[in-house]
Amino acid sequence: MPNKKSAKKRVLVAERNRIYNRFWKTRCKNAVKKFLEAVESKDVELANKRMNDAQGVLDKAVVKGVVHRNTVARRKSSMAAKIKALSA
Template sequence: MANTEQSKKRARQSEARYAINKARRSRIRTFLRKVEEAIASGNPDAAQAALKAAQPELARGVTKGVLHKNTVARKMSRLAARVKAVAKA
């Protein structure tokens, strides 16, 4: 249990940060799910549009410290490859 004023404040800040980061992660996952659904539907235009919308969200996750840079780079790369495959097919 937090005893000092500083530790109480840090606990409050930590709770607030947790809520903000949770919302950010949820928002990013929603965008990723939309890309997945567009790929599954086989519509190349929808998949491309969904990917374009998801990329800034993923990048924002990196700048805000919610996701690791390499994780996002890998996700973007793999999604882009799958969208390209849908467009080709």
Template sequence: MANTPQAKKRARQNEKRFAVNKARRSRIRTYLRKVEEALASGDKEAATAALRAAQPELMRGVTKGVYHKNTASRKISRLSARVKALG
């Protein structure tokens, strides 16, 4: 447990930051799930639209420090390849 005032403040800040990052991560996962569902249904137009909506969310997660740049790029690349492969 934090003892000094500085450590107590850092603990409070960490809790707030954790909650914000958790919400951001959840929001991004929702967008990714929508792409996955569109892919599973086989609807290329819906999958393309869902991917277009998910890309800026993923990159926003990068700028906010939730994801690493390469992780987001890898996810986008793999999803776009799967969307392109639809028929």
């Protein structure tokens, strides 16, 4: 256990941030999973809608500093490739 007041505060802040980050990371994963389910069902219209939703969630996570922007760019690129392959 921390002894100094500032160290005690850091423990509280770190726990708060951990919960916040976990919420956003889970939200991102769920959005991408829903998109992948739509791709598996070969429903182009639903996949496009879910892709837009997932991209919005991913972009918000970047703005909030939870996920790195290059990671999100990679995931969005992967989703776009899956949509393109599904459409073709």
